[in-house]
Amino acid sequence: MPNTASRLIWCVGIAAIMIFLLCTHVHAQKDADKDEDGIPDVQDNCPYSANPDQTDSDKDSSGDACDSCPYDFGPASNYGCPEKAQPAPEIDSDKDGLPDSQDNCPYD
Numbered sequence: 001m002p003n004t005a006s007r008l009i010w011c012v013g014i015a016a017i018m019i020f021l022l023c024t025h026v027h028a029q030k031d032a033d034k035d036e037d038g039i040p041d042v043q044d045n046c047p048y049s050a051n052p053d054q055t056d057s058d059k060d061s062s063g064d065a066c067d068s069c070p071y072d073f074g075p076a077s078n079y080g081c082p083e084k085a086q087p088a089p090e091i092d093s094d095k096d097g098l099p100d101s102q103d104n105c106p107y108d
């Protein structure tokens, strides 16, 4: 049965290995460059499309290389394209199912 000193040494060794693995993993993530264009993922405006010049013509933070609408400002969640406004619902004053614009008697 191991004595207390050898258990302590074993635990310190395991802790040192865990800290080393954690630090190298964090360091590797920081330096990751998935598209290998020389721009680290954390700074790359297209981390999955090589674009070393980082051109972003519409300044929406999505590089032209991965922006579906490179000249129209739009959020990354919509692939860099503007989100379309929903059309206003048509008014049906008499609630007969025909919008006022198509109803000959919109109030009856």
Ligand SMILES: [Ca+2]
Binding pocket: 033, 034, 035, 036, 037, 038, 039, 040, 041, 044, 046, 047
């Ligand atoms: Ca990159």
Ligand SMILES: [Ca+2]
Binding pocket: 056, 057, 058, 059, 060, 061, 062, 063, 064, 067, 069, 070, 080
């Ligand atoms: Ca863009």
Ligand SMILES: [Ca+2]
Binding pocket: 058, 060, 062, 067, 068, 069, 070, 071, 072, 073, 074, 079, 080, 081, 082
């Ligand atoms: Ca865009």
